[in-house]
Amino acid sequence: MISGWRRPGLPADPGGAVIVAVTDTHRSIDAVWKLESAKIIAGLTRLVRDVGLAEELAQDALVAALEQWPDTGVPDNPGAWLMAIAKRRAIDHIRRAQRLERKQEQLAHELDQQRDEPEQEPERDDVLRLMFISCHPVLPTQERVALTLRLLGGLTAEEIARAFLSTEPRIAQRIAGAKRTLAQERVPFELPDGAELAERLSSVLEVIYLIFNEGYSATSGDDLMRPGLCLEALRIGRLLAELSPHEAEVHGLVALMEIQASRSAARTGPSGEPVQLHEQNRGRWDPLLIRRGFSAMLRARDLGGRPGPYVLQAAIAVCHAQARTAEATDWPQIAALYDALSRLLPTPIVQLNRAVAVGMARGPEAGLALVDALVDDPALRDYHLLPGVRGDLLVRLGRHAEARPEFERAASLARNVAERAFLRRRADAIAEEEPAGVTLGQAAEDFLARPELDAATVRSYGQTMRRLCLRLGERLPLASLTADQVARVFATDWGGAAAKTWNRHRSAVRSFCAFVSLDDLAAGLDRRAETRPPTATIDPAGLAALWDPGLPLRERTLWRLLHESAARVTAVLSLDIEHLDLDDRRARAGETWVSWRAETARLLPQLIAGRARGPLFLADRRPAPARMPAAADLCPETGRRRLSYERAEYLFKQATKALDPTGNGYTLRQLRPREPGRR
Amino acid sequence: MRYLMMSKQSDTTPDETLFVEMGKFIEELTASGVLLATGGLEPSGVRLVSTGGEISVTDGPFAEAKEAVVGFALVEVRSKEEAIELGRRFRKIVGDGESVIQQVFGP
Numbered sequence: 001m002i003s004g005w006r007r008p009g010l011p012a013d014p015g016g017a018v019i020v021a022v023t024d025t026h027r028s029i030d031a032v033w034k035l036e037s038a039k040i041i042a043g044l045t046r047l048v049r050d051v052g053l054a055e056e057l058a059q060d061a062l063v064a065a066l067e068q069w070p071d072t073g074v075p076d077n078p079g080a081w082l083m084a085i086a087k088r089r090a091i092d093h094i095r096r097a098q099r100l101e102r103k104q105e106q107l108a109h110e111l112d113q114q115r116d117e118p119e120q121e122p123e124r125d126d127v128l129r130l131m132f133i134s135c136h137p138v139l140p141t142q143e144r145v146a147l148t149l150r151l152l153g154g155l156t157a158e159e160i161a162r163a164f165l166s167t168e169p170r171i172a173q174r175i176a177g178a179k180r181t182l183a184q185e186r187v188p189f190e191l192p193d194g195a196e197l198a199e200r201l202s203s204v205l206e207v208i209y210l211i212f213n214e215g216y217s218a219t220s221g222d223d224l225m226r227p228g229l230c231l232e233a234l235r236i237g238r239l240l241a242e243l244s245p246h247e248a249e250v251h252g253l254v255a256l257m258e259i260q261a262s263r264s265a266a267r268t269g270p271s272g273e274p275v276q277l278h279e280q281n282r283g284r285w286d287p288l289l290i291r292r293g294f295s296a297m298l299r300a301r302d303l304g305g306r307p308g309p310y311v312l313q314a315a316i317a318v319c320h321a322q323a324r325t326a327e328a329t330d331w332p333q334i335a336a337l338y339d340a341l342s343r344l345l346p347t348p349i350v351q352l353n354r355a356v357a358v359g360m361a362r363g364p365e366a367g368l369a370l371v372d373a374l375v376d377d378p379a380l381r382d383y384h385l386l387p388g389v390r391g392d393l394l395v396r397l398g399r400h401a402e403a404r405p406e407f408e409r410a411a412s413l414a415r416n417v418a419e420r421a422f423l424r425r426r427a428d429a430i431a432e433e434e435p436a437g438v439t440l441g442q443a444a445e446d447f448l449a450r451p452e453l454d455a456a457t458v459r460s461y462g463q464t465m466r467r468l469c470l471r472l473g474e475r476l477p478l479a480s481l482t483a484d485q486v487a488r489v490f491a492t493d494w495g496g497a498a499a500k501t502w503n504r505h506r507s508a509v510r511s512f513c514a515f516v517s518l519d520d521l522a523a524g525l526d527r528r529a530e531t532r533p534p535t536a537t538i539d540p541a542g543l544a545a546l547w548d549p550g551l552p553l554r555e556r557t558l559w560r561l562l563h564e565s566a567a568r569v570t571a572v573l574s575l576d577i578e579h580l581d582l583d584d585r586r587a588r589a590g591e592t593w594v595s596w597r598a599e600t601a602r603l604l605p606q607l608i609a610g611r612a613r614g615p616l617f618l619a620d621r622r623p624a625p626a627r628m629p630a631a632a633d634l635c636p637e638t639g640r641r642r643l644s645y646e647r648a649e650y651l652f653k654q655a656t657k658a659l660d661p662t663g664n665g666y667t668l669r670q671l672r673p674r675e676p677g678r679r
Numbered sequence: 680m681r682y683l684m685m686s687k688q689s690d691t692t693p694d695e696t697l698f699v700e701m702g703k704f705i706e707e708l709t710a711s712g713v714l715l716a717t718g719g720l721e722p723s724g725v726r727l728v729s730t731g732g733e734i735s736v737t738d739g740p741f742a743e744a745k746e747a748v749v750g751f752a753l754v755e756v757r758s759k760e761e762a763i764e765l766g767r768r769f770r771k772i773v774g775d776g777e778s779v780i781q782q783v784f785g786p
Contacts, residue, residue, distance in 0.1 A: 031760035036712070076771065078764075126709075231755065238712030265785070288715055288753075 023365050025070045029078075033062055036079040037154035038239075040086055043125035047090045051133055052179030055151065057093065061086035064350040071372040078152060084316055117477050127152075129189050131236070134178075135204040140186045143178035144207045145214075150175050152239075153232045163215065201244070205253050205310060208237050211256050214266070230261055241296065251300035252311030258293035259317040266577045278326035290321050312341040331361035348379045364396040378492045380472070384413035388423060396431070404430040405473030412470060438516075440481060441474030447515050464508035467493055478516060487524030499528035538670050542659040547599070554643070557603040558617055560596075562671040569596040569668045573643060575616040576632075577608055610634070615642035681715070681755050681783040682762035684769065685748040688722055689776030702774045708754070713765065717752040753783065 037058060043053035049602040060081045064091075075081040134147040149155045157172040164171070192200040215229025234470060237254045244250050266284035269275050295320055300311050307315065316337045323329040338354035351374055359367020371390050380386045391406030407427035444465040448458055469491045472481070486509060494502050502525075509522045538546075546559055561572055571589040580587045582604060586595035596604075607616070614635035623641045633642040645668075651666030660666055708714035723739030724747070741747070752769070756762045759782070766780050 027760040028764060031758055031764045032759060235712035239710060276697035
């Protein structure tokens with residue numbers, strides 16, 4: 001029957017037509033939803049005082065629409081329809097909750113009050129309140145961004161995930177976490193005022209600009225831009241400007257985004273490569289957006305007051321937009337604006353941009369001096385534009401030999417494919433001079449290729465050498481390498497690292513010096529004292545909670561075994577079934593014996609469950625074909641791999657978070673009982 | 680993506696309510712950042728025709744007045760469906776008549 005239902009080659013097939021109509025309606029519903037959801041969720045939040053609940057109720061209304069509209073057609077006023085359904089559910093919900101609390105009288109009273117409220121509180125303020133909530137400082141930035149796109153943009157978790165090159169579950173988790181936090185912290189649905197307003201507003205502006213920038217200069221991935229995100233940010237920004245018209249910074253941000261967006265067509269070349277501002281075809285700048293940017297800027301200026309960071313950045317963008325050609329750019333004015341901006345916002349990135357402007361206004365020498373002051377800033381150590389700008393200034397000074405390694409370094413740091421290719425080309429455009437003698441990169445390669453090094457050492461030394469090459473440039477002549485340069489890399493990259501990490505990198509450098517027969521390049525690096533705090537054991541009450549039979553069998557067995565045997569975690573995880581002596585309650589692990597007592601003995605047969613050989617503790621899943629472990633770490637019967645230390649540790653930490661007073665969770669090592677007389 | 684919505688001449692004469700509702704609609708679209716530009720157009724206009732390199736200029740009005748575009752709105756939307764939905768709302772306010780929605784490429 002089914003095969004005859006849709007005959008191929010008959011486009012007018014009634015079944016097919018219905019399917020098309022349904023998906024069309026779904027797309028229209030999606031469009032309506034995206035236009036209306038912010039208003040609906042905001043209105044509901046005023047009613048139920050909980051953003052998470054409000055969003056669920058609004059989603060219920062959406063589901064109702066998806067069920068009914070394909071049959072009945074889209075109603076005349078779809079927004080009002082959705083709101084009416086959602087409101088009815090909200091009132092049902094309040095009634096139910098109140099009935100539970102047996103406070104019906106109060107409910108009637110409150111509902112009456114709420115029915116009066118719409119006149120006092122206009123709808124537009126609700127949306128503004130919603131913005132303040134979804135950008136609330138109690139939330140981590142990533143959660144603010146996801147929640148704002150969700151609540152104000154009406155985007156699904158899947159759409160947000162696609163825009164941020166993330167996964168849907170991760171975004172859904174972020175949104176759920178944000179809603180939970182807002183409920184726990186009882187964040188009120190009020191507009192902040194006074195000093196709080198400024199602080200909260202700057203959080204909203206930050207989130208909007210973050211969304212815009214993620215779209216405008218995609219930090220990773222293949223495309224240079226994801227225009228969808230720019231559009232969302234612009235829409236939310238324009239909306240905010242309408243809702244909060246007396247804040248100069250809001251108009252400043254809108255002006256900044258409009259003008260930046262006006263260049264979007266011009267900033268990528270035919271094959272997707274970035275085109276720098278001064279090389280862009282200004283005829284391709286969108287005059288409509290520039291005009292909108294200018295009028296937003298005028299509104300900000302009319303409000304007066306001392307210009308804030310967004311107004312200053314917008315003023316800089318306006319300067320660029322006003323120049324008919326790159327040569328006509330008013331660089332002295334831009335440099336002056338950057339001077340003011342860097343006083344308000346002394347971030348390394350602003351300083352770097354200021355260096356570019358100063359380089360144009362007062363010559364490359366002056367710009368380079370500012371860039372050089374930033375070279376050791378840890379915040380910029382992986383920022384590709386620092387060497388990029390430095391290379392640019394060096395080219396303008398005619399110091400080509402120094403510029404090339406800067407562009408190479410910039411290319412290796414850039415995460416965006418188009419940008420990396422562009423920087424690589426800039427490096428290649430500079431004629432390569434024969435490097436004098438051996439370079440750092442070659443020496444490092446030879447150093448790591450020695451046959452006497454085992455794999456772990458190569459990996460460890462490799463990390464150190466790669467970092468040195470990245471920071472100092474692979475093409476640096478080895479002879480010119482100084483202990484001072486090495487010390488600076490150590491200070492910026494590992495200054496805050498654990499003593500053990502520091503010492504590991506230090507010994508790698510010392511070994512390298514011995515290999516290339518150079519004087520001690522680690523001269524500027526002091527060995528750091530390694531102190532390990534004594535491992536605290538878990539108290540008896542905590543232990544008792546771990547033996548809960550409701551926990552997974554594998555975990556319970558592992559923890560019991562660690563506790564009873566007092567053996568090393570690695571030894572226990574390395575156990576194979578064929579080496580277990582269940583009668584004698586012991587097993588051989590390499591050179592040592594692991595022995596256990598009654599509780600482990602009771603659990604082991606259940607865990608083994610008839611398996612005859614292979615690792616005792618197995619991972620939950622089979623390894624991906626590309627990550628196949630050695631045969632010894634693979635169970636011949638289930639095809640799963642040996643449980644890793646990292647995974648086992650993670651699971652234990654998760655399971656003990658609630659028990660640990662610090663909230664971090666315990667480590668497996670802490671399961672080992674303290675031996676009397678041993679510290 | 681951007682869409683241009685063009686509305687053609689219709690018989691309905693605008694009344695007070697239409698102006699109020701239209702004002703509200705435009706304000707809302709501007710506030711939500713959707714409406715980039717809008718305006719009314721002189722119905723008659725001027726016609727330019729080039730034939731074999733010769734350009735002739737004729738003042739309106741023209742016979743097919745019904746086909747003349749008398750208003751436009753340039754909107755920035757996420758999808759074609761969103762543009763259609765906005766068009767629906769517009770048509771609901773202005774009453775009987777015809778609009779055309781076309782995607783704008785560039786600049």
